[in-house]
Amino acid sequence: MTKILVAGILAGCLLMIPAGISEASYGLYAQRLLKDDHTVKITLTLISIFRLLSKIGSISGSLVFSILAEIIGRKYTITAISIPYIISCITFQLTSTYMMGCVANFLTGFSIGGAYSILPIYIGEVATKSSRGRLISLLHTSFILGRFFVGAILGQFFIKNSLPVINFTTGVLAIFAAILSIAFVTETPYFYLKKVKHELVKISLQKIRRENANYELELTEIQERKTFGIPDNGVGKGMFFKYKWLKPYLLLTCLYVLIWLSLFLTFSIPVRQTYYDANIDPEIKALVVGGVNLVSSLVILLLIDKLGRKLSLMYSFAAITGICLVFFVLKQSKAPLDVLFIGVGPVPSVLLGEIFPLNQKMICSGISNAVYFTLQAVMLALDELNLKYDSFPNIHVYISFIVSTASVLIIKLFYIETKCKSLSEIERELNR
Template identity: 25%
Template structure:
């Protein structure tokens, strides 16, 4: 046959239909929407609970525990979620995770004592931690190579939409109605996700080849021939079966160590950029700029900016690549943080800052935009892309644990840092971390754009030149 050799050397990748990949991703991301509402619930609710007229009056210290117990629960929830997703399947695990989400909202609706709110926040935290492992894993396994970036970015997008909805609903609804609406998001997730296919990669790993073929035909369309893609997944599954995967596999080979370093580094710099501190400080920055805008409106505007730029990131990530977007993101965040620090330094020295009112607002907006384009969505994406099937779940669990531990650390220590060191030094510390993050990305994060799982593993092993010269 003429041209066969040519095809072997430069394989032409067939493209499947995208509709069901998008539908399954959107359905799975309704859980990310629930994560966003859970994260932002405290923002409108705590100010209500601080008021003398509230049905339950709490102190600022108690309020900080209501906020941070979610992060502690998430650390705990991330641990068993990987093995659970490997044992039960990605789909069944996600459906089961709806239970703790719903339970926590029911407790919040009927809570009459503070300890019940603590309990609810811890339970929803555990569900959030698990969802942050399993949803990106599911998306990366159902997506074609050509759409994996834009579909992967949807996870972060839906979280930001959830945050925006929580800011809006929390402002216009009562405590109980707000909790009921949050619970209804989970009902919507259950109603849609039950009809979605299981991850074909997981099915192949379980030796369920016929079921994997059916799932693949749903996700790629009837005219797509899944044999090549499934054969590749089968090869990976057979290699994985030769060695029983343990946590030590994450450090056993140079490729595994590179993947773990890049993934954990992404999570480390994402949270130590001070993103939660900046969100925490949004209202103060708006006030410092001399804006007459109410804190509620300010937080809604910031959430809208974040949501729009996350949409842009989803659209460009498969064209621009992960690495350039990360470097751009951390560099602009570095500049924004330096500018914020300079503003507060000038203000603290007693200088007139009335003509610099635009600076904190501009810096904050630039910071949020650049975070949402790279440092926000891409570490979650890399978590789903860098690891082979046999170590993906355990590696994702470790990455998510680190992420939530850092969320807890930053939200708990930021007020003390701000008080002890001053706002200027605090923002400059975050800026220095972003400078390290830019260098780290340049040297240690591999580009995964447009590459199959096998190609990514070969690049991590340093076999790229062998493949291109073949």
């Protein structure tokens, strides 16, 4: 890989680590702000609102940054994603009021939404087809690393003073990402192609593939996409051909819904209840869960370009089905649940960076992630209801079992394999 390509991937990873840090820090921030701000009382609802504002920020950021990337390009949008991160960590460090904390949390979510929408597309456009899967998967690994940093490392060594460390780390990572994107990251050839700047397409590809003597073949393939889609040669029919974005968008949205129904809705409460009933030390829990998730993300990173995206998803949903059975048989959910992140975690991001046609790539990415974060917001609301009423009917596990079993068949029948295929080949296959 060239230095330019490494810089782009590193900048992306540096922006995803704060996303993981934020995901693991909601409770710490909310408790500190509600404790310091004597004008409000600590309630479960206020903590939930605090978290929900981050998701609303992510929904907004997904849409705003995806539009911005079509106007000013991927390179400068990556730089712009760093700015709300920096403002939010400074605000968190200086404020002691709940309202300002909510504003800072919204800004953090705004950057997270941009990172989820822009970074997979950027890496998908600059990586080679043989390495694209594992390079996009690095984003998910970075997210898990951020969560592990807060839950396991800071939980062990900075229990009383972790928030200043979190603010400093987030700010420094965002600043370094901005410097990398400004100084070393180059714009993708696909952005220049859409802007009909064909000479810049060649220059961009030369910079990214400097050591690759066969880059001319890739350049020829990219330039054949001058009409920003597959030529009208009879492939594709009806609406799916007229609107080339519709089929991949429906496939990705369906995947988000299947994952949400089979995993998030079902297991958020029993995991917590299992730890509570077993009287497991929270620090040990954080270390075990964080460690397993981190190792799992590394496993899929190594396998995704060998197994492929389709098999990884099928194995993941099959594992969820098996875990539902284990839940009923053994009445334990802790041990197998952490394995669920193998496959499901990074694969949607990989597909996001691969399957959308050029002329609608960014806006489709933004809308897809807006749907993803909306589902997360709904999950938070359901989570609060379960906590308030202390109920977890087994019907949720039945739903998970049915959905995950059906998901294996749905993916087998309707999803394509994108492993080791160029973006043009993927678009062509989706429009058959």
